Amino acid sequence: MRLAxxxxxxxxxxxxxxxxxxGNEVIxxxxxxxxxxxxxxxxxxxxxxxxxxxxxNNVKAGRLSFTSDLxxxxxxxxxxxxxxxxxxLPNGEANLAYIEQVAQEIGKSMNDYKVIMVKSTVxxxxxxxxxxxxxxxxxxxxxxVSVPEFLREGTAIIDAMNPDRIIIGTTSLRAANLVMELHRxxxxxxxxxDVRSSEMIKYASNAFLATKISFINxxxxxxxxxxxxxxxxxxxxGTDSRIGSSFLKAGIGYGGSCFPKDTQALIQIAGQxxxxxxxxxxxxxxxxEQRYNxxxxxxxxxxxxxxxxxxxxxxxxxxxxxxxxxAPAFEIIETLLKLGAQVKAYDPIASRNFEKNLNRPxxxxxxxxxxxxxxxxALCILTEWREFIDIPLSIIQNWLKAPNLIDGRNIYRKEDLxxxxxxxxxxxxxxxxxxxxETNSFISF
Ligand code: NAD
Numbered sequence: 001m002r003l004a005x006x007x008x009x010x011x012x013x014x015x016x017x018x019x020x021x022x023g024n025e026v027i028x029x030x031x032x033x034x035x036x037x038x039x040x041x042x043x044x045x046x047x048x049x050x051x052x053x054x055x056x057n058n059v060k061a062g063r064l065s066f067t068s069d070l071x072x073x074x075x076x077x078x079x080x081x082x083x084x085x086x087x088x089l090p091n092g093e094a095n096l097a098y099i100e101q102v103a104q105e106i107g108k109s110m111n112d113y114k115v116i117m118v119k120s121t122v123x124x125x126x127x128x129x130x131x132x133x134x135x136x137x138x139x140x141x142x143x144x145v146s147v148p149e150f151l152r153e154g155t156a157i158i159d160a161m162n163p164d165r166i167i168i169g170t171t172s173l174r175a176a177n178l179v180m181e182l183h184r185x186x187x188x189x190x191x192x193x194d195v196r197s198s199e200m201i202k203y204a205s206n207a208f209l210a211t212k213i214s215f216i217n218x219x220x221x222x223x224x225x226x227x228x229x230x231x232x233x234x235x236x237x238g239t240d241s242r243i244g245s246s247f248l249k250a251g252i253g254y255g256g257s258c259f260p261k262d263t264q265a266l267i268q269i270a271g272q273x274x275x276x277x278x279x280x281x282x283x284x285x286x287x288x289e290q291r292y293n294x295x296x297x298x299x300x301x302x303x304x305x306x307x308x309x310x311x312x313x314x315x316x317x318x319x320x321x322x323x324x325x326x327a328p329a330f331e332i333i334e335t336l337l338k339l340g341a342q343v344k345a346y347d348p349i350a351s352r353n354f355e356k357n358l359n360r361p362x363x364x365x366x367x368x369x370x371x372x373x374x375x376x377x378a379l380c381i382l383t384e385w386r387e388f389i390d391i392p393l394s395i396i397q398n399w400l401k402a403p404n405l406i407d408g409r410n411i412y413r414k415e416d417l418x419x420x421x422x423x424x425x426x427x428x429x430x431x432x433x434x435x436x437x438e439t440n441s442f443i444s445f
Pocket of ligand 1: 006007008009010011012029030031032035070083084085086098101102119120121122149150151152153257258
């Protein structure tokens with residue numbers, strides 16, 4: 001099939017490349033000319049494991065190309081995939097400006113029947129709006145189909161090639177058949193539903209996963225008070241097939257380009273219908289608070305933070321990506337600077353993106369994990385990159401001025417800390433001081 005993908009970011013580029021890998025002819029479009037120039041010169045504007053090789057193979061095979069000419073791409077394609085961003089407006093609603101602009105341009109470019117497949121995450125009713133915009137520019141027949149995307153950055157190619165399910169929201173049999181044909185090589189789990197339910201499935205799924213994370217983070221906070229270990233609790237809970245083990249890792253909260261904005265957008269969608277989504281509001285609030293756990297633990301560990309040097313490992317919102325959108329590291333570093341700390345930060349991939357977005361020249365960006373830890377009064381782990389996990393604690397101890405470690409992602413096992421001099425505070429697990437587990441004296445049996 002001939003496809004045009006509008007918006008060549010984390011979703012559009014990965015989807016476009018994967019569809020070309022399946023043998024389709026794909027043109028990826030973006031209005032950021034520098035992205036297209038980079039892609040045409042063999043470079044990749046985002047970090048995603050395996051993406052560069054896959055792009056190069058499919059370009060060589062003549063199935064994949066890049067352009068900023070939307071009109072040409074639309075005219076030569078049967079299916080148009082919309083994958084532009086829908087970031088948050090200041091009030092939390094989804095900003096539909098990019099998608100509306102694209103709908104206009106598609107409308108003006110139509111030359112025969114097309115299926116417009118909307119992968120961007122959009123509020124209920126948006127696909128109908130997109131159809132109305134396109135209709136106002138053309139007499140050609142078309143169908144707008146909601147096909148929400150569920151890939152995760154860091155494992156995007158694996159996810160796109162092995163989806164748990166494909167949701168197709170449409171009432172058009174013609175469009176459903178074409179979109180099913182496109183996805184059939186990927187999975188048999190294809191669910192056809194109405195457009196509005198499809199739009200809602202995406203928000204409900206992300207809101208549910210965010211709820212699981214905030215739930216386990218609150219359990220972690222209680223575990224700290226009662227002397228339980230949240231990892232043991234999560235293991236015990238997760239083996240119950242009704243609960244499942246995924247998204248039960250306690251830490252410093254979720255970030256990224258999806259959960260924060262999609263939870264806010266769903267609260268707004270509900271609010272516009274006079275429904276107060278109390279549970280989801282609490283999920284968001286718990287997540288916001290959870291980030292400050294790192295600061296509270298540092299204060300407890302060091303006393304004063306002023307004039308202390310704090311090493312930060314990890315700036316991306318999760319490992320294996322350079323995406324820093326809504327990463328917990330922003331609030332944590334801002335707060336440390338406000339409290340008068342010197343901050344030295346390192347991330348294997350995301351430092352440049354982070355520096356561009358934080359705009360605080362006082363932060364020293366380091367080129368190695370060692371440089372960020374060297375002579376620091378404490379080290380905080382904010383992202384669980386494999387590179388950090390692989391560094392032996394005995395080496396970290398030698399780099400630091402004092403063996404103070406805040407593990408915001410619970411990457412170490414208790415056993416690793418035994419017989420070490422570390423003061424080690426993690427999330428939802430007993431503190432360790434000089435290799436000894438701190439017990440809760442206020443609990444008596
Ligand atoms: P992104 O910001 O990485 O990419 C969007 C791209 O669209 C950018 O390259 C931008 O230049 C381009 N663009 C904007 N306006 C354009 C126009 N008029 N013409 C052509 N290109 C244009 O965003 P993303 O992370 O890929 O997310 C895209 C959508 O997918 C969002 O709605 C998001 O919620 C959803 N989504 C994202 C993920 C994820 O993990 N990133 C997962 C599932 C769903």
